Amino acid sequence: MSAAGDRPIIEAGPEGGFALGPLDGLLNLARKHSLWYLLFGTACCAIELMQTGGPRADADRFGFLFRPTPRQADVLILAGTITYRMASRIRRLHEQMAEPRYVIAMGSCANTGGLFQGSYSVVKGGDLIVPVDVYIPGCPPRPEALLEGLMLLQQKVEREPYLRKIRGELPLPADPWPAGKECKE
Amino acid sequence: MSPAEELATCQAALAGALGEAPTVGGAAPDPAGAAAPAGDAWLEVPAARWREACRAARDLPELGFDFLRSLAGVDRPEAGRIDVVAHLFSYRHRRALVLRTSLERAAPELDSVAQVWPAADWHERELWDLLGVRLRGHPDLRRLLLPEDWPGHPLRKDWQEPAEYRGIPTRREARATAGELAKQTYLAPRGLGRDPAGGQPDGGGGA
Numbered sequence: 001m002s003a004a005g006d007r008p009i010i011e012a013g014p015e016g017g018f019a020l021g022p023l024d025g026l027l028n029l030a031r032k033h034s035l036w037y038l039l040f041g042t043a044c045c046a047i048e049l050m051q052t053g054g055p056r057a058d059a060d061r062f063g064f065l066f067r068p069t070p071r072q073a074d075v076l077i078l079a080g081t082i083t084y085r086m087a088s089r090i091r092r093l094h095e096q097m098a099e100p101r102y103v104i105a106m107g108s109c110a111n112t113g114g115l116f117q118g119s120y121s122v123v124k125g126g127d128l129i130v131p132v133d134v135y136i137p138g139c140p141p142r143p144e145a146l147l148e149g150l151m152l153l154q155q156k157v158e159r160e161p162y163l164r165k166i167r168g169e170l171p172l173p174a175d176p177w178p179a180g181k182e183c184k185e
Numbered sequence: 186m187s188p189a190e191e192l193a194t195c196q197a198a199l200a201g202a203l204g205e206a207p208t209v210g211g212a213a214p215d216p217a218g219a220a221a222p223a224g225d226a227w228l229e230v231p232a233a234r235w236r237e238a239c240r241a242a243r244d245l246p247e248l249g250f251d252f253l254r255s256l257a258g259v260d261r262p263e264a265g266r267i268d269v270v271a272h273l274f275s276y277r278h279r280r281a282l283v284l285r286t287s288l289e290r291a292a293p294e295l296d297s298v299a300q301v302w303p304a305a306d307w308h309e310r311e312l313w314d315l316l317g318v319r320l321r322g323h324p325d326l327r328r329l330l331l332p333e334d335w336p337g338h339p340l341r342k343d344w345q346e347p348a349e350y351r352g353i354p355t356r357r358e359a360r361a362t363a364g365e366l367a368k369q370t371y372l373a374p375r376g377l378g379r380d381p382a383g384g385q386p387d388g389g390g391g392a
């Protein structure tokens with residue numbers, strides 16, 4: 001039995017088990033194992049994204065399920081080259097996701113523009129349009145690398161003072177888009 | 186038939202249809218057909234007769250170019266011209282042809298051939314998008330690859346990349362700060378992809 005920080009203690013016994021810990025930790029335990037990602041890709045990296053969801057890499061076993069709509073998704077994976085024309089769509093998808101929401105930049109293109117850096121039509125990195133939590137190098141990253149990125153995100157989620165945030169005791173992660181500025185249809 | 190003979194046949198047939206012979210340009214094919222030419226030779230058509238020539242190339246039985254392989258442009262600022270090049274192929278005769286015309290760079294305008302080969306539709310939109318060639322009579326001349334409010338036509342050799350597009354920096358010097366992200370205006374408050382001045386929708390059908 002060991003406890004590190006806010007992490008709950010989980011014990012399995014003959015009569016069933018129990019988990020003991022701060023509520024934050026328990027909530028985070030649930031959250032980190034149900035990070036649903038948006039099934040969305042903009043270029044070749046999306047093929048590896050699909051592969052990661054397939055039976056061999058089997059992202060489902062960590063709780064990474066794909067969702068077809070941003071309204072049910074927690075994670076936006078920027079899988080592929082982002083053109084300026086696509087930028088507004090990506091931003092719109094991100095805004096349609098409920099907080100807390102996370103972004104993973106998958107592959108060189110989403111990190112920096114990749115091999116299309118010199119192009120007039122390519123955004124030089126996804127973090128120029130949405131805030132990014134995890135960067136995964138590679139062109140494309142293998143499914144293993146994407147899984148590692150998702151697991152890094154789990155670690156981040158695990159450490160968040162989630163309860164205090166939703167109670168308003170701590171500010172939510174710096175919101176780059178002040179309320180009322182956009183989407184006031 | 187050697188490439189030289191094929192080109193001569195096409196030239197003669199087009200001359201019959203247009204009343205003037207198109208000139209042969211580029212590496213003339215070796216008459217003996219021995220050495221491979223350095224590149225495709227082409228037939229140069231006056232811009233004013235472009236659609237006529239294309240229609241003839243498709244319809245004359247001895248030409249029968251039923252397939253448009255590609256339609257592209259070349260910017261030649263030193264000559265003050267923009268060239269438009271069409272690569273054609275005839276399935277009937279198993280033969281290829283390059284048609285070319287030259288436009289004034291200051292105000293390039295050309296008749297659309299989307300009615301001749303439907304495949305030309307998107308090629309011509311690309312011509313407009315990247316080189317700024319206006320296609321007269323095109324059914325739907327919008328940009329193909331870039332957003333509608335994009336400044337200029339980037340395949341022009343003198344095009345300068347602006348420092349930012351709707352607040353997104355076009356160079357990667359540093360990660361955008363939260364404040365910089367907040368200043369970006371490319372997602373207009375109302376409706377996806379409409380520019381704030383109330384211009385055209387950028388073809389995205391909304392989300």
Ligand code: SF4
Binds near residue numbers: 079106108109110
């Ligand atoms: S990083 Fe490589 S594989 Fe991924 S979208 Fe870019 S070019 Fe394609």
